Amino acid sequence: MPDAETGTTTGAEPHAERLPLRERKKLRTRQALIDTALERFTEHGFDGTTLDELCDAVDVSKRTFFRNFTSKEDVAMAPTQDFWTAFVDDLETRAPDSPTLLDMLQDALLDTLERMPADGWARRVLLSRRLAEKTPSMDAHGLHFCDRTTRAALAVLHRRFDLGDAADLRARLALDVLIAAFHRALDIWTARPGTPTRDALAADLRTAFAAVPGSLTLAVTPRKAG
16 A cells, blocks of 8 residues: 555555556565665665665666655665554554454554565564664654654544544553554564564564553562662
């Protein structure tokens, strides 16, 4: 599905092989930009790689680049941004058959993860996260994307389900808890040695989700001396 801001198709398209040839070529160009950007940013540094160098390496014009991405930060964070865009898409059709909203959101996130491309997506996420750790502009871009995506998800939820009026904070807080658990799982997953897998991220997500109820009732007691 097209990203609301860039007008491009996400890397989570499950039936890309069924698209017309022109659309498949666009997807391949977009993926080549992502892969080349992550490799060059990792090898030469984010600031050490110019947009001209990136476009030359993929043999595309800047015009083509900007049809796909808004900035270097945008292409560097595409793996996780595609994931969250696909999550919002999932909410558009998900049946309300979970006990709570938070349960439904967790199921949607895990199902979205399962649909991410198996061919290198996890490695792209790992490279992107390691770049973000040392690139302040990527962190800033990520915060903006997170806020925009949270608002989009909240709009879908309120349009499809009866979740109270705009003053009711529960739906927004459920999304905030979901995102916090995801980021904690992602931190644990990124710190693993080697190249963690998509299944390993799913396992870390389930562990984080399982810890949420206890975190809300965790008692505060003084530590015993000695």
